[in-house]
Structures are given as structure tokens and as C-alpha cells.
Amino acid sequence: MTNLSVEAIAQIEQPLPGAPDNWKRFFSFSTDHKVIGIQYLVTAFFFFLIGGLLAMVMRGELITPESDLVDRAVYNAMFTMHGTIMLFLWTFPALLGLSNYLVPLMIGAKDMAFPKLNAVAFWMVPVFGFILMASFFVPGGPSQSGWWAYPPVSLQNPTGNLITGQTLWLVAVAISGVASIMGAVNFVTTIARMRAPGMYWFRMPVFVWTVLAAQIIQLVGLPALTAGAIMLLLDITAGTSFFDPAKGGDPVLFQHFFWFYSHPAVYVIILPIFGVFSEIFPVYARKPLFGYKVVAISSLVITGLSAVVWVHHMFASGTPGWMRMLFMATTMLISVPTGIKVFAWVATIWGGKLRLNTPMLFALGGLTMFVFAGVTGIMLAAVPFDIHVNNTYFVVGHFHYVIYGATVMGMYAAIYHWFPKMTGRMYSEGLGKLHFALTFIGTNLNFFPMHPLGLMGMPRRVASYDPEFAFWNVIASLGGFLLGMSTLPFLLNIIGSWVQGEQAPKNPWRAIGLEWLISSPPSAENFEELPIVIAEPYGYGKSEPLVSNPDALEVAHESR
Amino acid sequence: MNPAEVDQSLNTLGAPSQPPAREATHGHDDAGNRMFGFIVFLLSESVIFFSFFVGYIVYKTSAPEWLPAGVTGLEIREPAINTVVLVSSSFVIYVAERFLHDKNIWGFRGFWLLTALMGSYFLYGQAVEWRGLSFGLTDGVFGGTFYLLTGFHGLHVLTGVLLQLIMLGRSFLPGNYDKGEFGVAATSLFWHFVDVIWIILFVLIYVWQ
Structure with a gap:
């Protein structure tokens, strides 16, 4: 393809990734997985800011023991919407965006298996985001029953309207579920059947393994929540009594349906982050990933085990003793x-030539906080301890270390690491490090105090509390505001660098992987010729080529 | 879907996990991908039914009051006839598929239409049964689970019949099914799925009383 003349190049009318009207395709029904990936990421980050704003109002309420900033009902609606937005409109779509962008590039495919389905699944996100936001404006306000919507609380309908915050919540979650199933079918098919020649299972980067493991969880777990949600919706709208104890129903059954999906959902979130860690550490430590095959397989082991741990959320729900013991062991x-x-990650970093730039710092910070969250997780798995701190801030602290400490830090690591590939521009390292420092300090200030608070007995989801809890709450609130501020250098960095950053080369990090063999940003069709993979991933320190046709991959007229 | 791209999809079913050793320049097995994706979807869909079944078993074994007042049980004769019709339609649709495979398009249309008619009879029988029942959706967890399970399954039967009619219509496009048809194979698979679900449902609701 290098023999094209200059005139021929000028005649080709391609949507050049660097063209001036380039931004328009991000507002179109594009079927390009890279465009969809960025659409997901930007949409999700918008909702991340909304969810964060709600969290800051809540922290503002909790900075004093009295309930003085917002009405208690408004506070209930806020923590419900905060949790729902952060899970269904930030972490899930953001990770889907990352997976959408990276999986086809990493396995050497030109697109996903079902590009149109992919686009439809994405456009459902703004739709259910809109429906969820609309619940702020219906009589009675948004749902107040928490993101898990336990009956009988979620069955209450004091206004008597059919369209309440709770029904809108259920509809939004249902649409989210449909979109997730579409995405999961697409990812599993793509990974199983669209790999480039020579890209055998055990040559796939760990990120692809973790996406596969996470999407299998969606396929198995999400339908259970759908079943529970259908029954809850019928209870609210049609007058059935599935979960209404007053009419012979069983509210605990809903908890089973809910947690059978919603605990594994945490693994849907954290598994791709494990993949991000596995991609980033070898690059910046200049060493192959330690124990690649074991790390890859352990993702599927997590998928398998995730289906048999859900009852640990229900140790205090009248669960029989044998069930408590069983699920304590599996957990x-x-x-x-x-x-x-x-x-494996520690062994990868150990003795490596570390390069502490922004993605590596975020990955290291995320790993540290994940280990902390893992320790408190083991504590919570023990029935006696869990009964003691059940529904206290200890639980809130634990999962925010997972969801913010590990997941959001990992997301940031991934965004910085692949930013040059996605945009063709380099980000500002100084702003990136400032962003890291603010995020790391803010996360620990915000979420560490929740552990002593929980041990002291402060319940979660309250707008007012005993003055003895004030000290740690003030620190947590300051941390919360700092986290809010920490997004400013990030936004400045991302927007500024995208507009006028330095041009990025193909492979600024000297990383090994198919996505780093093509231009930044890649052309619409990714690869001129499908790569023929001849080596295992992470060949750092070895001098073996990854593909046999590195010069044929580039789409010639779009190379810079 | 684009019929020009459609290949004999069932041929690719046997080895969905083979390493993709395809031509290096472009293209992939679209029909095979669709069938693989559809099977993944059906597996996922079956978990919804599985969840409802588990819910039914939990309610039946633990509910303080199972049958609503004045209800003694379910009549089994009519549903059994319905069951026979639905289960045999799975064999009829298979015959239709064989006719298509052997390029006998009118044989395919005949048996395909027969399948749709048997599915419609099943829906009719279900409607007749519902009309004759003395309890409703809101009569305790028994009424709730009964109408939820049969209704959700009935929606799937309705979807199957509609898909069959669409595929029947598409068979009149000239040359459309010359190289086999993903839609026909998928509809057929869906029909078998709906059938197996009904057998479990019938055993749970009607046989186990």
C-alpha cells in the first residue's frame, strides 16, 4: 500500500481521524467500535460528575450531626440516585467504553461481531439516563429505597401515582439490563470468533480475558435480576403479591434475585480493572506479566465463584445457619x-525498571487501595464480624475502596495510558500527576474514616447522627470535596490536550500489543491487513516480534 | 441481515471455538457469528425462566397459603393436549428445515406454516384456559406465579409464531433461501427452546400439584 501516489491519497475521501469535522461522528449513529467506545466514556463521565455532585451534597449534609442541609426524603433520594447513577451510568458504561475501544484492537479484529447492535446498545445509555433523571421531576421525587430497591420499602407508594420515581427507576434499570445483555452477547461472540490469525486463546492480552469473564457474568447474572425486577414491577403496578409480606409474599426472595446478580456485578466492574492493571504494569516495569496463564485463567475462576457468593449480603436477613457457613466459605x-x-502484579513490578508516569501512578495507587479493600472484604465475609457491622459505614467504606479506590483509579490509569492511542495527542504529565495526588489523598480522606465510623456503629443511609461521630465525618466530607476538586485538573488535561496537545506517535510507551502497531488514532478499519500473531503477549525484555506482518497493518493513506 | 452474506449457518455450529484461521485480508463468518451470538443470547434468556422456576419452587414449598380460597387445583387435560401439540410442532419444524435443506421450497412452506398453526393453536388453548380459571393475577403468590410463568412463556410462543410468519414471507423473495437462511435456523432453534421451557413449566405447574 506504500506505492500509492500523492494524488491518489488526496482523492480518497475517508473520515480521517484528524479531520476538522471529526467530532461530528461522536454525535452520530456510528458503528465504529472506537467511536462507540469514546461515546460511552464521555457519556459515562458526564454522569460520573452528576453522581459526584449528589455525593458532595450528601457529604455537605453529613459535615454536621444535624439534618440541616436537605430534607430527609431528599437525602434518601440522593443516596439512591447516587448509587444507581454511579453503577449503571458511570462504571458499567465507562468500562464498556474501554472494552469497546480496546477489545477489537487487541484481538486484531476490524470491528465488533455485531456493529449495529453495538451502536443500539450504546444509544440506550442516554435513553435510560434520561428516564432516571426524569424521576427528579415526577410527584414524590426519585426512588428513595436505595440502589438495591428492597421490598417492602420499594413497594410503598404514598402518592398513589402509577409513574413514580420507583417505577421510573425500575424501567431505567430494565433498559440498562437489555443494553448490557446486547453488549455481552456482542463481546462474547467477538472474543470467541473474531480473533486474528494466530491469536490463540493463550495469546490474548489479559484485558481481553477479563472482559470475557466479566461479560459471561452479565449473561448469567443479569437475567436473574431481570426476573426479580419484573416481579417487583408487577407488585407495584399490577397488584401482585410476590414480595409483599402482608399478602403472603416473600421479600427475602427479592434479595436473592437482586444479589445473585448484583454481587457478581461488582466483579463485572473490577475484572476489567484487573485487566487494566495487567496491561499497565508490564509496560512501565519493562517486564513480562508474571504467570500470564494463571492470571488469565483466574479471571474465569472468579466468574465461576462469583455465582455462589451472593448470600453474604444477606447474613442478617434471617438466613439459616448452614447457608451462612457455606457462603462464608465460598466468599x-x-x-x-x-x-x-x-x-502476579507485585512479582511483575518487582525488580522492574519502573517508570512512574501518570498511568503507572494511578495503577499502583489503585492496586494499593484494592489490597486494602480486599482485607476489609475478608473481614466482612466472616459471619460474626458481618453481623456486627452490617448496614454500618464499615460496609460503605469497604465498597468505596473497591469502587472508587480500585475501579475509578484503574479507569483513570486506563484513560491516561490509552489517551494517546484514542486521540492522537499526548496529555500533560504535570496535570496528570497533580490529578493523581488529589485523587489519592481525597479517596483515602473520604473513605478511610468510614471504617472507624462503622466500627463505632454509625449506620449507613442516615441524614443525621450522634455528635460522637462528628470528627471522622468532617474528615470524610473534606475528602469528598477534595475528590470533587480532583476532577478539575483531569478535565482541563483531557480537553486541553485533545484540542492542542503534542502529536502522539504510534507507540509512545514502547508497549507491546496489537493496538500499538497502528497509527494513533487508528483508522476507521483498524487494520489494512489482519495481523498474523506469532508470539505470546507481554514479550518485554525479549526481542521477538509480536506479528509476522507489522508493515502491512497500517492503512497507508491514513498514516501520519 | 444481508442475505447475500448468509452462509449455511448450521454447518458452522459444530465448532464455535475453533481458532479463527480465516483469510488474512478481510471478512469473517457473519452467519456463524450470528448463530453463535443467538445461542449465547438463548442461554442468557433461559436464566430468566430458570429464576422464575426457582421462585415458583420456593413459593410452593414455603408459602403459608399456597392455593387461594376456593381453588382446589388446576385442570390438567386441556393443558396436556396443548403440550402434545407444542411438543410435536418441534418435530414438524425440523421436517420443514430438512425440506429447505433439500431445496424443496413448497415442502418447507407447508410444514413451516403447519408449525405456525400449531403454535397458534397452543396460544388459543392457553387463552381458553385462562378464561376458564376462577383465580386472577392478584390472587396470592399462586395466582401471581401461575400467570407470570404461563404469560411469559406465552409471549415467547407469540414471538416464535411471528418470527415464523416473517420467515415464511421472506421465503417468497426470489433466491432468498438458496444458500440456507440464518433466520430460519434461528427461529427453529428458538422454537425448540420455547418447547423445552414449556415441558419444564408443565411438569412444575400441572404435574407437581
């Missing part, structure tokens, strides 16, 4: 594959 067992990964 602790899941720390084995997770621990294997942590040891």
Missing part, C-alpha cells in the same frame, strides 16, 4: 484467585 475462597492476581 473467602474468592480471595484465592484474586490474591493470585495481586501476587
Whole structure:
């Protein structure tokens, strides 16, 4: 393709990634997985800011023991919407965006298996985001029953309207579920059947393994929540009594349906982050990933175990003793594959030539906080301890270390690491490091105090509390405001660098992977010729080529 | 879907996980991808039914009051006839598929239409049964689970019949099915799925009383 003349190049009318009207395709029904990936990421980050704003109002309420900033009902609506937005409109779509962008590039495919389905699944995100936001404006306000919508609380309908915050919440979650199933079918098919020649299972980057493991969880777990949600919706709208104890229903059954999906959902969130860690550490330590095959397989082990741990959320729900023991054991067992990964990452970093730039700092910070969250997770898995701190701030602290400490830090690491590939521009390292420092300090200030608060007995989801809890709450609130501020250098960096950053080369990090063999940003069709993979991933320190046709991959007329 | 791209999809079913050793320049097995994706979707869909079944078993074994007042049980004769019709339609649709495979398009249309008619009879029988029942959706967890399970399954039967009619219509496009048809194979698979679900449902609701 290098023999094209200059005139021929000028005649080709391609949507050049660097063209001036380039931004328009991000507002179109594009079927390009890279455009969809960025659409997901930007949409999700918008909702991240809304969810964060709600969290800051809540922290503002909790900075004093009295309930003085917002009405208690408004406070209930806020923590419900905060949790729902952060899970269904930030972490899930953001990770789907990352997976959408990276999986086809990493396995050497020109697009996803079903590009149109992919676009439809994305456009459902703004739709259900809009429906969820609309619940602020219906009589009675948004749902107040928390993101888990336990009956009988979620069955209450004091206004008597059919369209309440709770029904809108259920509709939004249902649409989110449909979109997630579409995405999961697409990812599993793509990974199983669209790999480039020579890209055998055990040559796939760990990120692809973790996406596969996470999407299998969606396929198995999400339908259970759908079943529970259908029954809850019928209870609210049609007058059935599935979960209404006053009419012979069983509210605990809803908890089973809910947690059978919603605990594994945490693994849907954290598994791709494990993948991000596994991609980033070898690059900036200049060493192959330690124990690649074991790390890859342990993702699927987590998928398997994730289906048998859900009752640990229900130790205080009148669960029989044998069930408590059984699920305590399975829950602790899941720390084995997770621990294997942590040891593999530490062994990868150990003795490496570390380069502490922004993505590496975020990955290291995320790993540290994940280990902390893992320790408190094991504590919570023990029935006696869990009964003691059930529904206290200890639980809130634990999962925010997972969801913010590990997941959001990992997301930031991934965004910085692949930013040059996605935009063709380099980000500002100084602003990136400032962003890291603010995020790391803010996260610990915000979420560490929740642990002593929980041990002291402060319940979660309250707008007012005993003055003895004030000290740690003030620190947590300051941390919360700092976290809000920490997004400013990030936004400045991302927008500024995208507009006028330095041009990025193909492979600024000297990383090994198919996505780094093509231009930044890649052309619409990714690869001129499908790569023929001849080596295992992470060949750092070895001088073996990854593909046999590196010069044929580039789409010639779009090379810079 | 683009019929020009459609290949004999069932041929690719046997080895969905083979390493993709395809031509290096472009293209992939679209029909095979669709079938693989559809099977993944059906597996996922079956978990919804599985969840409803588990819910039914939990309610039946633990509910303080199972049958609503004045209800003694379910009549089994009519539903059994319905079951026979639905289960045999799975064999009829298979015959239709064989006719298509052997390029006998009118044989395919005949048996395909027969399948749709048997599915419609099933829906009719279900409607007749619902009309004759003395309890409703809101009569305790028994009424709730009964109408939820049969209704959700009925929606799937309705979807299957509609898909069959669409595929029947598409068979009149000239040359459309010359190289086999993903839609026909997928509809057929969906029909078998709906059938197996009904057998479990029938055993749970009607046989186990």
C-alpha cells in the first residue's frame, strides 16, 4: 500500500481521524467500535460528575450531626440516585467504553461481531439516563429505597401515582439490563470468533480475558435480576403479591434475585480493572506479566465463584445457619484467585525498571487501595464480624475502596495510558500527576474514616447522627470535596490536550500489543491487513516480534 | 441481515471455538457469528425462566397459603393436549428445515406454516384456559406465579409464531433461501427452546400439584 501516489491519497475521501469535522461522528449513529467506545466514556463521565455532585451534597449534609442541609426524603433520594447513577451510568458504561475501544484492537479484529447492535446498545445509555433523571421531576421525587430497591420499602407508594420515581427507576434499570445483555452477547461472540490469525486463546492480552469473564457474568447474572425486577414491577403496578409480606409474599426472595446478580456485578466492574492493571504494569516495569496463564485463567475462576457468593449480603436477613457457613466459605475462597492476581502484579513490578508516569501512578495507587479493600472484604465475609457491622459505614467504606479506590483509579490509569492511542495527542504529565495526588489523598480522606465510623456503629443511609461521630465525618466530607476538586485538573488535561496537545506517535510507551502497531488514532478499519500473531503477549525484555506482518497493518493513506 | 452474506449457518455450529484461521485480508463468518451470538443470547434468556422456576419452587414449598380460597387445583387435560401439540410442532419444524435443506421450497412452506398453526393453536388453548380459571393475577403468590410463568412463556410462543410468519414471507423473495437462511435456523432453534421451557413449566405447574 506504500506505492500509492500523492494524488491518489488526496482523492480518497475517508473520515480521517484528524479531520476538522471529526467530532461530528461522536454525535452520530456510528458503528465504529472506537467511536462507540469514546461515546460511552464521555457519556459515562458526564454522569460520573452528576453522581459526584449528589455525593458532595450528601457529604455537605453529613459535615454536621444535624439534618440541616436537605430534607430527609431528599437525602434518601440522593443516596439512591447516587448509587444507581454511579453503577449503571458511570462504571458499567465507562468500562464498556474501554472494552469497546480496546477489545477489537487487541484481538486484531476490524470491528465488533455485531456493529449495529453495538451502536443500539450504546444509544440506550442516554435513553435510560434520561428516564432516571426524569424521576427528579415526577410527584414524590426519585426512588428513595436505595440502589438495591428492597421490598417492602420499594413497594410503598404514598402518592398513589402509577409513574413514580420507583417505577421510573425500575424501567431505567430494565433498559440498562437489555443494553448490557446486547453488549455481552456482542463481546462474547467477538472474543470467541473474531480473533486474528494466530491469536490463540493463550495469546490474548489479559484485558481481553477479563472482559470475557466479566461479560459471561452479565449473561448469567443479569437475567436473574431481570426476573426479580419484573416481579417487583408487577407488585407495584399490577397488584401482585410476590414480595409483599402482608399478602403472603416473600421479600427475602427479592434479595436473592437482586444479589445473585448484583454481587457478581461488582466483579463485572473490577475484572476489567484487573485487566487494566495487567496491561499497565508490564509496560512501565519493562517486564513480562508474571504467570500470564494463571492470571488469565483466574479471571474465569472468579466468574465461576462469583455465582455462589451472593448470600453474604444477606447474613442478617434471617438466613439459616448452614447457608451462612457455606457462603462464608465460598466468599473467602474468592480471595484465592484474586490474591493470585495481586501476587502476579507485585512479582511483575518487582525488580522492574519502573517508570512512574501518570498511568503507572494511578495503577499502583489503585492496586494499593484494592489490597486494602480486599482485607476489609475478608473481614466482612466472616459471619460474626458481618453481623456486627452490617448496614454500618464499615460496609460503605469497604465498597468505596473497591469502587472508587480500585475501579475509578484503574479507569483513570486506563484513560491516561490509552489517551494517546484514542486521540492522537499526548496529555500533560504535570496535570496528570497533580490529578493523581488529589485523587489519592481525597479517596483515602473520604473513605478511610468510614471504617472507624462503622466500627463505632454509625449506620449507613442516615441524614443525621450522634455528635460522637462528628470528627471522622468532617474528615470524610473534606475528602469528598477534595475528590470533587480532583476532577478539575483531569478535565482541563483531557480537553486541553485533545484540542492542542503534542502529536502522539504510534507507540509512545514502547508497549507491546496489537493496538500499538497502528497509527494513533487508528483508522476507521483498524487494520489494512489482519495481523498474523506469532508470539505470546507481554514479550518485554525479549526481542521477538509480536506479528509476522507489522508493515502491512497500517492503512497507508491514513498514516501520519 | 444481508442475505447475500448468509452462509449455511448450521454447518458452522459444530465448532464455535475453533481458532479463527480465516483469510488474512478481510471478512469473517457473519452467519456463524450470528448463530453463535443467538445461542449465547438463548442461554442468557433461559436464566430468566430458570429464576422464575426457582421462585415458583420456593413459593410452593414455603408459602403459608399456597392455593387461594376456593381453588382446589388446576385442570390438567386441556393443558396436556396443548403440550402434545407444542411438543410435536418441534418435530414438524425440523421436517420443514430438512425440506429447505433439500431445496424443496413448497415442502418447507407447508410444514413451516403447519408449525405456525400449531403454535397458534397452543396460544388459543392457553387463552381458553385462562378464561376458564376462577383465580386472577392478584390472587396470592399462586395466582401471581401461575400467570407470570404461563404469560411469559406465552409471549415467547407469540414471538416464535411471528418470527415464523416473517420467515415464511421472506421465503417468497426470489433466491432468498438458496444458500440456507440464518433466520430460519434461528427461529427453529428458538422454537425448540420455547418447547423445552414449556415441558419444564408443565411438569412444575400441572404435574407437581
